[in-house]
Every structure is written in C-alpha cells, then in structure tokens.
Amino acid sequence: MSYKIKFDHFFSYSFSLDCAIFGYKDGKIHVLLIKRAMEPFSGEWAIPGDLVYPDEDLPDAASRILTELTKLEGVDLHQGQTFGNPGRHPQGRVITCAYFALVRIDDLKAEADSWAEEVMWAPLNEVPNLAFDHREIVMSTYEDLKKKLHSEPICFNLLPEKFALNEMQQLYEYAYDVEMDKANFRKKIKSIPLVTLNEKQKNVKHRPAKLFRFDEERYKQLVEEENYLFRM
Amino acid sequence: MSYKIKFDHFFSYSFSLDCAIFGYKDGKIHVLLIKRAMEPFSGEWAIPGDLVYPDEDLPDAASRILTELTKLEGVDLHQGQTFGNPGRHPQGRVITCAYFALVRIDDLKAEADSWAEEVMWAPLNEVPNLAFDHREIVMSTYEDLKKKLHSEPICFNLLPEKFALNEMQQLYEYAYDVEMDKANFRKKIKSIPLVTLNEKQKNVKHRPAKLFRFDEERYKQLVEEENYLFRM
DNA sequence: GCAAAAGTGTTTGGATTACACCCATGC
C-alpha cells in the first residue's frame, strides 16, 4: 500500500473553527456577525472564526476564538457540522468545524475586538454576503437547530430567563412557520417543568402576562429518573 | 493582531476520516472493524479510516477510504462528529471526522483490502480495544444514531429489505432497551408508509409472518407534500 | 393436539383539536 503523495505532504493542512451564535429578538432569530479586518476577505462580514493552535483542544479553541473576536465569555458552545470543501479557503486547505450556541441577546454585550472591526446581530432573513462559505455554515447549522427545537428544551436559551408563555409560543411559531392555538399550546406545555414566578410583564398596554422560568434542575432530574423526553 | 506562532506553522496539520459502519444481525447492532497492517497501531483493530488528499472533498474521501479498505461500494455515508484532541494521533496533529452509515450486513460482503489485513463485524457490547480514539468515535456515533432512530426512518437501512413487523419491533427494543407491546407497536406504525408484500417468512417453526417493505417513494412524497414527520 | 409466534379487538384514560368565552390592564 502506498499513498499517491509523500506522507509529509499530508501534514500541510490547517483547521479552523467558526462560531454560529444564534439569538432571538424582535420576534426573529438573529445570528452574530463580525466585520473582518484581516485578509482574506478583509472588510467583509463573517461569523467569528479562526485557526486552531497546534496544541489546542477544539472546545477550548472555540471559546477562545469567540472571546477574542467578540468579548463574549462563558457561552455554551456545541459542535456542529464540519466543512471541508477543498476550495473553501483561498490560502490553502483549511477544514473548518462549526460550533454553535443559543444565547439571550439582551443578557450579553458583544463587542468587536482583535481583528474584528465591528459586530452585529443579523436576522436570518437579512444576512448579508458572508466571507468564505459562512452563509452555508449559518444556514445549515440553523436547519440542525430547528430540528433540535423539537426534541430538546433549547428554546429557553433563546428566550429571556423570565418569559411569558406567549413569547415561547411565538418563538415556535416563527421557527416552524406555523400558527398555534393559544389554549392548546398552554395545555401542551403543561408537562414541561416550568417555575411560575410571582412576577408580571411591565410596560405593556394590555393585561400583563405572568412570567415563567425553565426549571433546569427539575428537567435534569426528570430525564435521569423518569426517562423524561422533551417533545414539541 | 498577531498569532502566537508563525502563520505557516498553522499549515502543518492533517485531516482524516473514520467510517463507523453499523449493521444489525442476530438481534444485535454490530460495527465494522478492520485489523490494521500499517503503522501506527499496526496489528490492532480500528474502524476504517485514512487521511484525506489535499484536493479531495470530504464525502468523496469517505467513500474512497471505505472502499479501499473494505471493498464496500455505494454505501450511503453521513457526516458525524469531529474529533480533534491534540494527542489523539501519535504522528502529529490529525483532526478526524466520523462518517457513519447503516447497512444490511447480509446484502454486503466486506473484504479486507489495501492495508487492512482482516475485517469483522463486532457486536457493540463486544468491541475489542481499538486504535486511536476509535472506541470513543464508535460509541459517541452510536449514541447520535440512537437519537436519530426516534425521528428518522433509518431503522429500515438496518433491517433486511423484506422484514416482518416483529423484527422491526425487536430492533427498537434492542436500541431503546425497553419492551414493547406487540399489538400497540403494530397500531403505532400504521402511519408509516410500508408496502405489504405477498410473501411470508420461510423456515420458521411457527406461523410465518407477513413481510413488509419500507415505501421510500411514498415517504418522500409525504414529507414533501404533507409535512409528514416520522416519530417512534 | 401442542407449542410458538402471528395477528386482532376492547377498554380506559390521557392528549389534541377547534372554538367559545371571560379577565385584567392601559388609555
């Protein structure tokens, strides 16, 4: 058995991570973009991403890269798909792996840093042209995410910590592009462990809604002890 | 902005693909292994995997690698997780991406080729020590797969093309580690598009069961036209 | 006839649907 190229030649690739950070505001899902101030694609919009150091593990690298470019810390990143088209990077063979997260936009203050010149949250239907294959990465990751919304309680990472049931319903209506009946939605989510707070909406010009919080403790306990399956 | 190492230094990694091929026989899920006849880990069991060529796209590389090592062709491979621990490969920084497939073991004839010395199907609970981090890759990919069994009709890739309902039930019972009621199982799968064949089991020492086939055409049509969601 | 598994029917209670209605607040 022999390779068609010299063995050393295989060790000429690079590897990067790109972070697709999704949030929810104004009734729409948004993605976090940076304006690049470094070649290649200097001056263009992209998702935060960079090369991995030789001795760096992937989850650590993902956090580091996101923090360096946007000052965001403590974001819970998950691995997504890997993109390795041979022509995707103009400077050589760079394979990239998507890391994604769902965050509460209002609880964070993303700020451009390092070679990021600017940051912005773009609604998914208004994403500008992006560097590299970043549009494909964003859209493909969003599709994966929508599937996860069915089977895992990740909507609570997008909603404010204290939310009204109607906000939750609207998020699902947006993601699945369907309309839901209010009364039935409320019955359906009865099995989800939520804490009913002693608080109400403020500054609304109609009857204020009660606020709820996802009971993560109890959720984990239910999964452990009763094989609980989240379903929406 | 500057990197802690020279830019060229980033282009010193390699990238491989490892194929986790799952099949079902004797009531158990099996994974396809090869015995390596090449360093590193020569003489040890591993899943079929190899380095990607500089100009090669990932899906093509996955097919090529699987064919080179096992002579299997036309297997429908899907991308899985990426593993990039800095210490995972003794010869340098090699990041690897898992590609997985579900196959009908009896319809295939896997044969060792190239630097594979031997192939075998190992039941998941009897997987020997494996080279690199291949045990982690296999187990982690199997977990992903079990989740997919809930929401996608992939069980039919594991079952024989013509199967009895009881075989399908047993596959789910094995994967989810639960017992199911026969009558209720049959009611539950009524919504799945199956073709009832005019054939029965042979060589069984009891009443032979009717055989069924998954109606892939109709499934795709239902997904397209009626937003059909497979659920188990 | 007997063993073994195929295959069906019935009951019950809990979810899902569609839809109507009342309630609390700002203005």
Add this chain to the structure above:
DNA sequence: GCATGGGTGTAATCCAAACACTTTTGC
C-alpha cells in the same frame, strides 16, 4: 367603555397502554 392580549373551559376526537383473545403454522 373599549381595545388588546392574557387566560380558561368544554366537547369531540384521536391516541396509547394494558390485556385478552383468536389464528396459523411446524412438528
């Protein structure tokens, strides 16, 4: 009081679980 959403109740229907039962085959 009225507009605006918040929040609830009901009836019809569907679905799932538990369990008993009948059928068809090999031996």
